[in-house]
Amino acid sequence: MTARSTTARRRYWLMKSEPNAFSIDDLERVGIEPWNGVRNYQARNFMRDGMKVGDGILFYHSNCAVPGIVGVASVASHAYPDETQFDPMSDYYDPKSTREEPRWQLVDVAFERKLGRTIPLDEIKQHADRLGEEFPLVRRGNRLSVFPVTAAQWKHLLSLE
Template sequence: MSPRKRYWLMKSEPTDFSIDDLQRVGTEPWTGVRNYQARNFMRDGMKVGDGVLLYHSNCDVPGIYGVAEVVSTAYPDPSQFDKKSKYHDAKATREQPRWFLVDVGFVRKLATPIPLDTIRAHADALGEDFALIRKGTRLSVLPVSAAQWKTLLALP
């Protein structure tokens, strides 16, 4: 009996990596997360098959643009060892990696994206534990409950 499927929301800037990019490549190693809380969610919380909402920030209409899924367990983010990468971390070693990632697989693009405005307008239904719209939270990887997942994807 496998553990219950979990749900997540992951952010990207579409100029950096968009839902269209994910559709094109199919699977993408989610490189570059450099926040410990976000790392812990990937490393300790994610299982193959978990659902992912792909959120785009820093764009005309911030919001959820697609659905993806976790397709690997967590492993060390190779970019932390790459001196030429902007994600290089001098304090990380292969023996003691600091940053982890998972591979994310394309599921579908939303016919109608869910703008942040709409999400905010339904804050009551989503509850106070929804980190995306909690004041001051900037996590790029955050948990979504099954109820929140259902609510979000049913938003008008």
């Protein structure tokens, strides 16, 4: 086996968070955070099946005055069950989930850096031709909170910083 075949290429992702709930400043403060509360199967599957420790994450602020990319983070664990699904006191409690067969998984997310400036959504939309029309942020009605970013998209988005 060659070294190349045993080393998976680093992947890239975008993860949304409402800054009122958990902002890039919060991540900087704590350093590492279990990405709990994802209750969408597609987003869960990306975390569970696609993410590897060391993958790059674009940290996106949604549902706020200036939505956009505000920082860079990295995947810091493999997927494991989200504890909040078992907690009746949690907003994220899921009575249909069991410890034997947990429904929701998460990864730990580590702070890397804040961007020099926010890359606002309205500016990202102006680059739809470069990013591809299928890039979720430039599509209407997009609600997916975790999705993959290609190396080319990653490079282009960060070049806007």
